[in-house]
Amino acid sequence: MNAGRIARIFIGPQESGAIQEVAEVEAVxxxxxxxxxxxxxxxQAHDPSREVTLFAAEGLEAGRAASGVDIGAEDMRRNLMTEGVQLADLLGRRFSAGEVVFEGLENNPPCAHLQQLAGKPLLKPMIENGGIRARIVTGGTIRAGDEIQSL
Incomplete structure (x- = not known):
């Protein structure tokens, strides 16, 4: 796996509320x-598959290009936007970013609720690029720019 990086970090304090971009976040x-x-x-708190979601900047751009829809990173409502890593390669494996160790669990295709919140037709263009879900094995701080390493 080529080393990628965490490009952007997002949290959504409320289920249907606005997504906030942060420079760093504590993973527990x-x-x-x-x-x-x-x-x-x-x-859905305490569901390991909901601990962290990742999506690739390259997948976002591919969805935009294929559909002509202006899909923003915030529209994806995922936590960690990556660059330079094939997220499918992380499924079933442990990987790190900053101080944190994760385990890739499953693909995370967009759903109708996500499309409704975004107010954009993003289901079809992002079905193959929705990212993955991961659980946190070892907590710590994640920062934008942290390198992603396969373990």
């Missing part, structure tokens, strides 16, 4: 990203 094993809607006892 068994809980998720501090400040994100899945961290506390809210909607």
């Amino acid at each position: 094993a068994g809980k998720g990203l501090r400040g994100d809607r899945y961290f506390d006892d809210g909607h």
Whole structure:
């Protein structure tokens, strides 16, 4: 796997609320990203597949190019935007970014709720580029620019 990096970090404090971009975030094993809607006892909290979501900048650009729809990173409502890494290669494997160790769990295609919140037709263009879900094995701080390493 080629080393990629974390390009941008997003958290969504409320289920259907605005997504916020942050420069760094604390990742807590068994809980998720501090400040994100899945961290506390809210909607689907403590589901390991909801701890962290990743999507690729390259996939976002491919979806835009194929559809002509102006899909923004915030529209994806995912936590970590990556650059330079094939996310499918991380499924079933452990990898790190900054101080944090993750395990790639499953693909994360967009859903009708995501499309409704974005107000854009993004299901079809992003079905192959929706990213992945991961659980946090070892917590710590993740920063924009952190290198992603396969372990």
